Amino acid sequence: MRTLAIIAIISLSACVPQQAITQAENNITINRAHASDQSLSKDARLIAQDNADAWEAQLYILDIDKKPSAETRKRAEFK
Numbered sequence: 001m002r003t004l005a006i007i008a009i010i011s012l013s014a015c016v017p018q019q020a021i022t023q024a025e026n027n028i029t030i031n032r033a034h035a036s037d038q039s040l041s042k043d044a045r046l047i048a049q050d051n052a053d054a055w056e057a058q059l060y061i062l063d064i065d066k067k068p069s070a071e072t073r074k075r076a077e078f079k
Helices: 002-013 018-035 042-062 070-076
Strands: none
Touching: 018 042, 042 070
16 A cells, blocks of 8 residues: 555656646746836846746746747856
């Protein structure tokens, strides 16, 4: 019985709830909208852009098929 419980825990730990993926996608959309909102200050738009980039990275961790955009990857490069 203990072995079955351990196998179940290991199996379920690899599952990502769809709700987490949906929330990450929603946060990307919200932050991209803030980043392009010209009524906000430049600093606020930059923070929103950083947040959207961070959520894209989180989404990639949750679902490896959802790679960050080329713009996000370019901003993340260290030079």
